[in-house]
Amino acid sequence: MRRFIRPALIGVLSAAFGVALAELLAAATRPQAGPLVAVGGAVIDAAPTPLKEFAVRTLGTNDKPVLLGTIALVLILFTAAIGVLSVRRRWVAVAGAAVFGLAGALAAAMRPTATAYDVVPSLLGAVVAGATLLFLHHRTRRPSATGGDFDRRAFLRAAAAVAGGVVVAGGASEVVKRVRGGAVTKSREAISLPAPADPAKPLPAGVGPGFVTANKDFYRVDTALSVPRIDVNTWSLRIHGMVGKEVDLSFDDLLKRPLIERDITLNCVSNEVGGPYIGTAKWLGVPLAPLLRELGVEPGADQVVARSAEGMTIGTPVETIFDGREAMLCVGMNGEPLPLEHGFPVRMLTPGLYGYAGACKWITELELTTFDRFDAYWVERGWGARGPVKTASRIDKPKPFAKLEAGKLTVAGVAWAQGRGIRNVEVRVDDRPWAKAELLPVPSTDTWVQWRYDWAATAGAHTIAVRATDSTGAVQTEQRATPFPDGATGWHTITASVD
Ligand SMILES: Nc1nc2c(c(=O)[nH]1)N[C@H]1C(S)=C(S)[C@@H](COP(=O)(O)O)O[C@H]1N2
Numbered sequence: 007m008r009r010f011i012r013p014a015l016i017g018v019l020s021a022a023f024g025v026a027l028a029e030l031l032a033a034a035t036r037p038q039a040g041p042l043v044a045v046g047g048a049v050i051d052a053a054p055t056p057l058k059e060f061a062v063r064t065l066g067t068n069d070k071p072v073l074l075g076t077i078a079l080v081l082i083l084f085t086a087a088i089g090v091l092s093v094r095r096r097w098v099a100v101a102g103a104a105v106f107g108l109a110g111a112l113a114a115a116m117r118p119t120a121t122a123y124d125v126v127p128s129l130l131g132a133v134v135a136g137a138t139l140l141f142l143h144h145r146t147r148r149p150s151a152t153g154g155d156f157d158r159r160a161f162l163r164a165a166a167a168v169a170g171g172v173v174v175a176g177g178a179s180e181v182v183k184r185v186r187g188g189a190v191t192k193s194r195e196a197i198s199l200p201a202p203a204d205p206a207k208p209l210p211a212g213v214g215p216g217f218v219t220a221n222k223d224f225y226r227v228d229t230a231l232s233v234p235r236i237d238v239n240t241w242s243l244r245i246h247g248m249v250g251k252e253v254d255l256s257f258d259d260l261l262k263r264p265l266i267e268r269d270i271t272l273n274c275v276s277n278e279v280g281g282p283y284i285g286t287a288k289w290l291g292v293p294l295a296p297l298l299r300e301l302g303v304e305p306g307a308d309q310v311v312a313r314s315a316e317g318m319t320i321g322t323p324v325e326t327i328f329d330g331r332e333a334m335l336c337v338g339m340n341g342e343p344l345p346l347e348h349g350f351p352v353r354m355l356t357p358g359l360y361g362y363a364g365a366c367k368w369i370t371e372l373e374l375t376t377f378d379r380f381d382a383y384w385v386e387r388g389w390g391a392r393g394p395v396k397t398a399s400r401i402d403k404p405k406p407f408a409k410l411e412a413g414k415l416t417v418a419g420v421a422w423a424q425g426r427g428i429r430n431v432e433v434r435v436d437d438r439p440w441a442k443a444e445l446l447p448v449p450s451t452d453t454w455v456q457w458r459y460d461w462a463a464t465a466g467a468h469t470i471a472v473r474a475t476d477s478t479g480a481v482q483t484e485q486r487a488t489p490f491p492d493g494a495t496g497w498h499t500i501t502a503s504v505d
């Protein structure tokens with residue numbers, strides 16, 4: 007056993023050195039060309055939908071660290087094996103480095119926004135890793151002057167030097183990332199957003215606490231392993247395809263247009279019944295309808311495909327931009343420039359559509375095309391092409407399995423049917439009849455509605471269910487459906503015990 011440990015460590019150390027140098031080079035030149043993020047991104051894109059859903063459901067926003075950790079673990083196991091196998095067969099070291107280098111290079115080259123350069127960090131890392139491995143093996147062969155089977159000191163010196171290299175390169179790439187990120191953060195903080203030409207109405211008196219979700223509490227769902235850091239000074243939005251006139255708009259061009267400000271609830275199609283992937287913010291942005299009207303949309307164009315800096319594509323029905331619902335290019339969220347995680351500098355938002363169908367973050371391109379001609383990222387993976395939000399409701403108080411005291415209690419939560427609006431929310435305790443909840447005021451049909459219900463709780467175990475009716479009179483269906491392929495349905499039901 008012991009004789010395997012040294013070659014295994016040599017394998018892992020050499021690979022770590024190669025990866026660290028590749029990451030450093032990428033951090034300094036093109037962050038998306040780093041092997042870890044490139045391979046992680048390729049895994050995310052290739053992962054079957056059920057697995058992705060499982061990851062979002064069970065790991066939430068920890069899905070990304072878990073993925074990177076898994077990749078690191080796999081890398082450690084394989085490179086340890088390569089270290090052991092290459093003791094006798096040096097070609098294994100060369101082949102192993104080549105396989106991992108090509109895998110990293112291929113993953114980077116297949117990213118949607120790849121350039122030819124993006125293969126360089128992985129290939130360079132592989133050459134370094136392979137050479138280091140051969141060198142360290144060689145050191146274990148050097149005869150010792152004192153009569154041992156090899157010169158242990160010389161080997162340890164060499165190994166320590168490589169380990170030092172890993173630490174220095176790893177540390178340096180962290181520093182480079184921080185500095186670059188800091189520059190983007192500074193450019194964000196330097197932005198002063200103009201006042202909206204058409205401000206949001208003040209929230210009606212009587213909206214409850216928590217109506218607006220703070221930016222730091224706003225859910226985040228995306229496939230980006232590292233948050234894109236976009237320099238607002240070089241950012242531009244290209245609008246092209248089936249338009250009369252193509253344009254390239256800078257951030258300043260956008261800010262010169264009349265801005266609107268609206269309270270809008272955004273939610274994720276992956277949200278389970280009762281789930282947390284929903285939030286409401288006051289968004290500031292450029293309304294899309296007048297902009298596209300100026301450019302002229304060709305007849306037949308029924309899909310707007312938004313592309314983002316890191317290669318996401320999100321397709322939105324053209325119809326939803328011109329039907330009066332005020333789809334917009336957002337630059338502000340709750341009174342500040344968009345946070346980096348929420349799409350800085352510009353994201354799209356389409357009220358009444360799930361995020362995957364109308365809310366592309368880090369947007370760089372809008373292409374007018376047709377649904378026939380192009381399947382966007384999630385559509386390629388089997389999700390519905392159009393993404394209208396389904397009527398839904400959630401109980402926030404009491405929490406599931408709460409232990410309560412008998413007496414007068416308030417049951418409370420939210421309900422939403424953006425675009426249509428909520429007419430009614432009803433609560434059912436055990437098998438009593440459905441009872442109307444009180445609805446708190448809302449600024450528009452584009453937001454969730456807060457509701458409350460007074461409950462005289464008696465001792466015992468109780469089941470509480472909620473259902474909403476939208477303004478068309480359609481009652482939220484009891485039929486359970488999974489989020490895939492076009493949004494979960496079913497009544498949110500909780501149990502509580504009362505003493
Ligand atoms: N570029 C990009 N935009 C994206 C996504 C993404 O993965 N990449 N995810 C979409 C999905 S599925 C949702 S629900 C919303 C979430 O927006 P938020 O993270 O700001 O809440 O962003 C949408 N826009």
Ligand SMILES: [Mo]
Binds near residue numbers: 227275
């Ligand atoms: Mo989503």
